[in-house]
Amino acid sequence: MAKHVVAPLREFPAGSRKLVEVKGRPIVVFNIKGEFFALANRCPHQGGSLFHGRLGGLVEASAPGCYRYSRRGEIVRCPWHGWEFDVRTGKSWCEPQRVRARQFPVSVAPGSALVEGPYVAETFSVRVEDDYVVLEA
Numbered sequence: 001m002a003k004h005v006v007a008p009l010r011e012f013p014a015g016s017r018k019l020v021e022v023k024g025r026p027i028v029v030f031n032i033k034g035e036f037f038a039l040a041n042r043c044p045h046q047g048g049s050l051f052h053g054r055l056g057g058l059v060e061a062s063a064p065g066c067y068r069y070s071r072r073g074e075i076v077r078c079p080w081h082g083w084e085f086d087v088r089t090g091k092s093w094c095e096p097q098r099v100r101a102r103q104f105p106v107s108v109a110p111g112s113a114l115v116e117g118p119y120v121a122e123t124f125s126v127r128v129e130d131d132y133v134v135l136e137a
Contacts, residue, residue: 002136009108009131012036015073019051022135026051029106029133030087032073037087038135039076040102044092048080050101055087105136 006020012031019041020027026041028051041051057072075093077084084093090103108131 003134004136005132006135007133009133012133017051017055020135027104027135028076029135030055030076032087035088036106036108036133038104038106039085039087039090040104042101043078043080043083043085044099044101045078045081045083048078048083050076050078050085052079053077054079056084058093107134107136108132109134 004022006022006029007018012018012029014031014033017028017030020029026049027038028041030037030039039050041049043050043053053076055073056075056077058070058075060068060070062068074087075084076087083099085091085101086093090101092099092101110131111129
C-alpha cells in the first residue's frame with residue numbers, strides 16, 4: 001500500500017477526528033488518547049457517514065440493572081440507523097463476525113522521514129518542525 005501524508009499532527013488533538021480524502025476515497029482518521037485509527041467514511045449497512053456519527057463508549061451488563069460503561073470515545077455510531085463500530089478494529093457491534101467498516105493502517109511519522117527519497121541532488125540545510133499523520137491506502 002502507498003503512504004499518503006494527510007495532515008500535520010497538530011491538526012489532530014486527542015479525541016478529535018478528521019475527514020480526509022485519499023485517491024478519491026473519503027476516510028475518517030480518529031485520535032483516541034494519542035492513538036490513531038482510520039476507517040472508511042461509509043457505514044457498511046447503508047452508506048451513512050461515520051465522520052458524522054456520534055462517538056461514545058461501550059455499555060455492558062453482567063445482569064439486569066448492572067451496567068458498566070467503558071471504552072469512552074472508541075465506538076462510533078452511524079447517524080442514519082445507529083449501527084455501532086469499534087474505531088480500533090472496524091468491527092460492528094451488531095454482527096462482529098460478518099460486518100465491519102473498512103480499516104486502514106495509520107501512523108505518525110516525523111517530517112524528516114518523509115522528505116528522503118531514492119535520488120541524490122544538491123542539498124540545502126533544512127529543519128522539519130512538525131510531525132504528520134500518514135495513512136496507508
